Amino acid sequence: MFSKVSVRSFATSIPRAVKVSTTPSTAPSAVSTLKVIIKNAGSKSGPAGLPHLAAASSFLDTVSKTGLRLKRESELLGGEYKSSITRDNIVLEANFLKENLPYFVNVLGNVLTETQYKPHELKEIALPYASAVSYGASSTPSFAALEELHAISFRKGLGNPLYFDGSKSYTSEDVAAFAKSAITSESVEIIGENVVEADLSNFVKQSAFSSLPEGTTSIKAEQKTYTGVESRVRKAGVTSAVIGVPVSPAQTSAYSLLAAYVSANLQDPHTASVETKVAKYDSASLFYVSVSSSNAAEVSALITDAAKLIKSGADLSAYKSLASYQSGVSVSSAPSTVSVSALNLAVVGDIDAVPHVDEL
Known part of the structure; x- marks a missing residue:
């Protein structure tokens, strides 16, 4: 590396x-x-x-x-x-x-x-x-x-x-x-x-x-984003639920701070695997919290708690050091609060056990 x-x-x-x-x-x-x-x-x-x-x-x-x-x-x-x-x-x-x-x-x-x-x-x-x-x-x-x-x-x-x-x-x-x-x-x-x-x-x-041939300079198309939507795929086995929102490049630091806050305050999982992250891309990024477990009820409880933390509007200033460590870049200038009103949700597994996006 x-x-x-x-x-x-x-x-x-x-x-x-x-x-x-x-x-x-x-x-x-x-x-x-x-x-x-x-x-x-x-x-x-x-x-x-x-x-x-x-x-x-x-x-x-x-x-x-x-x-x-x-x-x-x-x-x-x-x-x-x-x-x-x-x-x-x-x-x-x-x-x-x-x-x-x-x-x-x-x-x-x-x-x-x-x-x-x-x-x-x-x-x-x-x-x-x-x-x-x-x-x-x-x-x-x-x-x-x-x-x-x-x-x-x-x-x-x-x-x-x-x-x-x-x-x-x-x-x-x-x-x-x-x-x-x-x-x-x-x-x-x-x-x-x-x-x-x-x-x-x-x-x-x-x-x-x-x-190598020369390329033509082209204007990058703006990446359109959507919120408040969900996808549910019924499948036997482990259940995975992911909530998140698309993020503009200018918001990446703020959402890295939110990711640190959620990871520090989400209840300890018993058998679940939890990931809180901002996936960074050139034209946009994706903030998400992913929960997977063979216990669908645990997935439901954790993803519900994660949604509450994301929407809480809490003061995040105490988590800037943790966010900088987790993301590998300084977030010292990021705002101390992040407002999230609508989430996206994707579920694969026992979809009956996991709330719908409008219930989070």
Whole structure:
């Protein structure tokens, strides 16, 4: 993980608009890390599931190397790579021995510029992999409930499903077209950990990163938000209930303070798992309290108490230190009270045991 106190240094000599930053290792190590962040290519940025398929298609056949060769060469050099998706971005990551930095810069650059998106690879590799990730995540009630909360709070954009769920069909041409539109010099940022900045900048200049196409500057669409709505999914097993509200970037500190207040004052759960958090995104955030338990009555009691705390309008000033610690950023300038009149609610499990949103 990156240290919260580490300072990134930025290189300005990279061609086009590719950003390069470095951060020191948190401990002496022979292992380095490169992260390539493709901004605004996450699940919010395309039709449901398509960005996840684009991420899952990374590190397959490129023009110069097969996916098998990429994997074998990486393993022989003591390295590994992976791709992942967030609501904002697609992230490619490589971990490797420090002396092999040039090879992995070239590999990552080629993956962005040369991936072929072959039909059989989509069918035989990317689709099964993305479907497995989706199934594994959605089988966890807390994740499923949080996905429902995103859906009702934002509807589109940040309300899109994080993973490919099979509800839509896409071709390899669809994936390739999305990748082409998303991967531009302006959208790519490279972050190196435990690498020499001058070396990284030089290798990037000599790699395929320097040939990324320029993108067009576009005005970001405002993320619409909704409150006072709910979703209830009946399902056997553990019950999860999540309450929350969409939050503008300017309100993030205030709601981080509210999250600290709720977590400190909510009654101790007996068998339940409780999470109080502000999920931060580029265009908006989502404050939420999630409760999961095999005891649906306990979920009901805890989520009801959490709603009362959120709506109490209490003085939060005593919780600023805790909020700063939990969120990793200072909230010293946040207002001491937060007014919340309407909540959103998502329930997965024994929906009969949990109150409706207008009853909280």
